[in-house]
Amino acid sequence: MSPASHVSPSPPISETLSTSTAPTTRSLDQVLSNTSRRAATFEMQIKALEEKLAEDLSNCRAIESSLKEAFNSIKRNYRRADKDALRTHVPQIDTELDQALGVLDELEMRLPAIRTQAAHVCHLYDSSRGKARLLVDDLRWLNRDFTSRWRAVVFSRSSPVSWRWRATLRALFALAFILVTWAMWIALLGVYRAHRQRLVWGERLIS
Numbered sequence: 720m721s722p723a724s725h726v727s728p729s730p731p732i733s734e735t736l737s738t739s740t741a742p743t744t745r746s747l748d749q750v751l752s753n754t755s756r757r758a759a760t761f762e763m764q765i766k767a768l769e770e771k772l773a774e775d776l777s778n779c780r781a782i783e784s785s786l787k788e789a790f791n792s793i794k795r796n797y798r799r800a801d802k803d804a805l806r807t808h809v810p811q812i813d814t815e816l817d818q819a820l821g822v823l824d825e826l827e828m829r830l831p832a833i834r835t836q837a838a839h840v841c842h843l844y845d846s847s848r849g850k851a852r853l854l855v856d857d858l859r860w861l862n863r864d865f866t867s868r869w870r871a872v873v874f875s876r877s878s879p880v881s882w883r884w885r886a887t888l889r890a891l892f893a894l895a896f897i898l899v900t901w902a903m904w905i906a907l908l909g910v911y912r913a914h915r916q917r918l919v920w921g922e923r924l925i926s
């Protein structure tokens with residue numbers, strides 16, 4: 720067989736072009752449809768965002784107007800409160816100041832009398848304390864026995880007795896001391912004389 724008999728016949732050129740352009744057209748249509756869908760989605764999102772921004776803007780304006788109204792009402796209330804304070808509190812403060820000044824004047828008038836009374840109370844307290852101290856000393860003096868009191872009166876000046884009583888006891892003590900001394904002197908003199916006489920009689924008897 721010849722080589723020409725084995726070669727298959729080639730397809731026509733028009734069929735080849737139609738088969739090659741068909742997939743390209745389909746892909747372009749698909750891209751266009753996808754792009755249009757995305758554009759529609761983006762447009763819807765943009766519209767939703769615009770609506771939300773418009774709503775937020777209206778809310779911000781409402782909040783701003785509310786804040787302005789609140790600020791204006793606060794200013795009005797502050798001015799009204801200042802006026803009310805000036806109208807009511809200032810006279811009340813003046814009245815309280817007048818009352819305080821009256822009380823201070825009264826205290827200034829009563830202060831010398833109070834000072835005199837305080838000095839009198841201090842004097843009474845000091846005198847009472849001195850009397851209490853003297854009473855305690857008297858009680859201690861009375862609790863001592865007679866001999867210790869007698870020695871304190873005669874030999875010291877710290878005894879709580881009058882000077883007359885102290886002078887009397889000292890005079891009696893001096894008189895008693897003189898009498899005792901005189902009696903002892905007489906007794907010693909008698910003993911000495913008796914001793915001499917005994918010696919004399921003894922010498923006479925021996926002689």
